[in-house]
Amino acid sequence: MNWNKVSFVSSYGTFAQLPDSDRIEIAFAGRSNVGKSSLINKLLGRKALARVSSVPGKTVTINFYELDSIYAVDLPGYGYAKTAKGLKRSWGDLIGGYLISDRELELVFQLLDIRHSPTADDLQMIDFLIENELPFVIVFTKADKLGAAERARRMAAFAQEIPQFDQITHVEFSALTGQGVDELRAIVEEIAAEE
Numbered sequence: 001m002n003w004n005k006v007s008f009v010s011s012y013g014t015f016a017q018l019p020d021s022d023r024i025e026i027a028f029a030g031r032s033n034v035g036k037s038s039l040i041n042k043l044l045g046r047k048a049l050a051r052v053s054s055v056p057g058k059t060v061t062i063n064f065y066e067l068d069s070i071y072a073v074d075l076p077g078y079g080y081a082k083t084a085k086g087l088k089r090s091w092g093d094l095i096g097g098y099l100i101s102d103r104e105l106e107l108v109f110q111l112l113d114i115r116h117s118p119t120a121d122d123l124q125m126i127d128f129l130i131e132n133e134l135p136f137v138i139v140f141t142k143a144d145k146l147g148a149a150e151r152a153r154r155m156a157a158f159a160q161e162i163p164q165f166d167q168i169t170h171v172e173f174s175a176l177t178g179q180g181v182d183e184l185r186a187i188v189e190e191i192a193a194e195e
Contacts, residue, residue: 001189002068006044009071011061015097018062021104024070026188029095030111031121032077035141038175039111040065040074043184062098070192073098073105078121100132106191107135109184114140114154114172117161126162137169137187138162144174 012018028036041047044067063074075095099105108129112118118126129136140158143151151172159165169187173180 001185001192003045003185005066005068006046007066009064009066011063013061013094015094015101018098018101021102023104024191025073025103025105026070026191027073027075027098027105027108028111029075029108029125030077030141031113031119034077034111034113035175036074036077036111039109039139039141039173039184040072042175042178042181043188044072062094067188068192070188078125096128099128099134105134106194107137107187109139110136111139111141112158114143114151115145117157123162130164137171137184139180139184140170140172142174143172143179144176 010019028040030036044065060076062076065072065074075098078095099108110122110125110129112122126136126138128134140154146154155172158170162168171180171183171187173184
């Protein structure tokens with residue numbers, strides 16, 4: 001896989017705008033401000049491919065990036081409290097429509113902030129992925145923000161907080177240090193090789 005062959009393709013604000021699926025897709029999901037854009041930039045080796053914002057809820061479209069022969073798909077963040085109800089509903093339709101449509105979606109990277117317990121929205125998303133039998137990996141972002149002992153405590157807590165946690169592949173990740181990048185790339189490469 002050529003990690004240097006990456007480009008932005010397009011953004012789509014409604015499900016109806018999405019083009020037909022013509023290649024493997026790997027999606028990135030998570031609540032607002034969990035670090036999706038930072039993860040995508042680090043994973044794809046670009047500083048500003050995905051726009052990083054300190055303002056939660058900034059990504060309101062589905063953004064497609066071409067990586068070699070696959071699409072990396074950045075889904076809008078969910079769960080930002082100050083978002084208008086109508087916009088929240090349209091995001092839900094966009095995310096849900098994408099996830100259950102007949103696309104070549106091979107994997108969802110479900111991002112959670114390692115410092116905090118999963119929100120109700122996080123658990124709802126994990127339940128949705130399990131119920132719809134969508135393959136997913138949990139990525140615990142911002143791992144550099146905690147020391148080793150606190151990270152171990154949070155991982156033990158996640159085992160109690162997340163259903164079927166012992167059966168879910170998970171990776172600790174830091175956009176700052178690069179922790180987890182090699183593991184995530186190996187997962188993507190394995191999927192791409194099955195194409």
